[in-house]
Amino acid sequence: MVLRSSRAVAAFAVVFLGLISAPVPAASEPIEVQVGFRLDQVTNVDQKAENFSVVGNLVMGWKDEAFAFDPAECECDEKLFSTSQFEDYTRKNRLAWPRFLFYNQQGNRWIQEDVFIVEPDGKVGYIERSSLTLQAPDFNFVRYPFDTQKFNVHLVSLYRDNEYVFAVEPEYTRMGTQLGEEEWRVGPHEAIINSVKLGPRGEHSRFTFTFPAQRHLDYYLFRIFLPLFLIVIVAYATFYMKDYGKRVDYSAANLLTFVMFNFAVGSELPRLGYLTFTDSILILAFVVTAVTVIANVILKRLSVTGKEDKARTWDGTILWGYPVLYVLGFGWSYMHFFR
Numbered sequence: 001m002v003l004r005s006s007r008a009v010a011a012f013a014v015v016f017l018g019l020i021s022a023p024v025p026a027a028s029e030p031i032e033v034q035v036g037f038r039l040d041q042v043t044n045v046d047q048k049a050e051n052f053s054v055v056g057n058l059v060m061g062w063k064d065e066a067f068a069f070d071p072a073e074c075e076c077d078e079k080l081f082s083t084s085q086f087e088d089y090t091r092k093n094r095l096a097w098p099r100f101l102f103y104n105q106q107g108n109r110w111i112q113e114d115v116f117i118v119e120p121d122g123k124v125g126y127i128e129r130s131s132l133t134l135q136a137p138d139f140n141f142v143r144y145p146f147d148t149q150k151f152n153v154h155l156v157s158l159y160r161d162n163e164y165v166f167a168v169e170p171e172y173t174r175m176g177t178q179l180g181e182e183e184w185r186v187g188p189h190e191a192i193i194n195s196v197k198l199g200p201r202g203e204h205s206r207f208t209f210t211f212p213a214q215r216h217l218d219y220y221l222f223r224i225f226l227p228l229f230l231i232v233i234v235a236y237a238t239f240y241m242k243d244y245g246k247r248v249d250y251s252a253a254n255l256l257t258f259v260m261f262n263f264a265v266g267s268e269l270p271r272l273g274y275l276t277f278t279d280s281i282l283i284l285a286f287v288v289t290a291v292t293v294i295a296n297v298i299l300k301r302l303s304v305t306g307k308e309d310k311a312r313t314w315d316g317t318i319l320w321g322y323p324v325l326y327v328l329g330f331g332w333s334y335m336h337f338f339r
Contacts, residue, residue, distance in 0.1 A: 030165045033062040033098045035207045036172030037153060039189070042181040043131065047141075048270045051106050052151055053133045059172050060126040062164070066095050068122035081116040097124065098164040103154040103196075103206065104135040141269055143337055144276040145220040149184075153209040161195050166205040168193060173209065184213040224265065224278070231257055232285060232326065235292065239319050244300035244311070251293045258286045277337040284329035292322065 041055040071077060081089060090097055102109060114128040139149055157164050168191040175189050189211040195203040231254060238250045262282045269276070275283075295318055302311035 030162050031062050031064055031098070032167050033060055033157070033164050033205075034169040035060050035155060035166050036169035037155070037191070037207070037209045038172060038174055038176065039153070039179070039209065039211070040176040042151075042179045042184070042186070044133075045181065045184065047139065047268060050136050050139050050270060051133050052136055053131065054153070055131045056129075056153070057172075058126075058128045058130065058155075059169060060098065060100075061123065061169065062098060063121070063123045064095075064097075065122040066093075067118050067124050069118070069120055071120045077120070079118040081118070083111075083114055083116070086116040096159070096163075099158040101156050101158055102132060102134065103156040104137075104152060106133045106135045108132070141272060141276050142274060144269065144278050145215050145217065145224075146277065146338075148212050148214050150210060150212050155207040155209075156196060156198070157205045159204070160202040161205040162202065164205060166193050166207045168207070175211065181213075182216070183219075184215060187212040187214070224261070225281075228261060228281070228285060235289065236322055239315070239322065244296055244303050247296040248293065248300060251289060251296055255286070255289045255293055258282060258289055262286065277333060280333040280337065281330070284326065284333065288322070288325050288329070291325075292318070 036059045038057045038059075039054055040057065042052060043055060044053040046052065069079070086097075089095070109130055109132040112129045112131065114126070114130075117125040117127070119125075134151075134153060136149070136151060138152070141147055155166070157166060170191075173189070173191045175186065179186055189209060192208040192210065194206055194208070196206045197203050235251060235254045238247050241247055241250075262279075265278055265282065295314070299311045299315060299318075302308070302314070
């Protein structure tokens with residue numbers, strides 16, 4: 001297993017500062033580099049850190065006559081190089097090749113296997129299987145857990161796009177059949193080529209492998225929303241009790257339950273600067289329960305002070321007002337987050 005992260009960063013710094021001594025292609029005719037990426041596995045999605053880890057295969061192919069050779073000289077149909085051998089070969093012969101960087105890489109990139117293949121006519125191929133962690137700064141949890149997230153793998157050329165330009169290799173760019181991620185339903189992938197500006201020296205070609213994903217909702221429906229619904233129903237059933245003191249005890253216990261729910265849900269997400277749909281539902285339940293605790297305390301006070309008729313009048317209002325508050329609250333949340 002070879003660690004390539006430090007080498008890629010060093011290469012980026014050298015190219016960016018313009019210190020590479022190897023020649024590059026003529027600016028008027030950039031070399032087209034066919035790029036393909038096959039995503040084999042999504043090993044982890046860390047929502048709190050806003051990154052994800054993948055295992056994938058990268059292939060690159062281009063033709064540069066500077067790499068052409070006579071098969072009779074080496075008595076071979078093609079030349080195979082490991083990474084270190086290819087670096088020595090290009091340095092010795094003053095050759096350039098389309099160095100690249102996984103632009104949204106976070107941490108190390110672990111190369112399981114890689115090889116360079118050079119053919120007599122100057123065609124060069126690169127094959128790599130690696131695992132790496134990638135940043136996902138575009139995560140948006142506003143509709144959590146009914147949200148759709150976009151995952152991107154950005155590959156950027158370290159040379160400017162007047163020297164090398166990426167193109168999609170369609171037959172190899174695809175998704176694996178068993179991604180190994182049980183929480184998400186992964187959508188169809190797409191490969192995009194565009195240019196990005198890395199600094200004052202011009203634009204660089206970028207290959208982006210992107211795919212959307214939605215959550216499997218069974219977990220959230222049965223582990224969060226169904227228990228929450230049952231707690232709300234049980235809390236409503238206590239209003240048929242005539243003992244206002246016990247009502248205060250039960251509604252206070254429900255208030256603590258909603259606090260625990262809030263911590264349980266919040267532990268799955270980073271500390272966001274905005275509210276999610278689930279946050280709004282939990283806050284609604286928290287507020288309504290807090291109001292019912294206060295209302296039951298008032299009813300208990302009216303009962304012990306001899307104002308039983310007034311207490312029963314208010315009790316009837318609470319009996320129909322409780323579900324109305326929830327209906328209005330759910331309606332506002334839906335309109336706010338899904339329209």
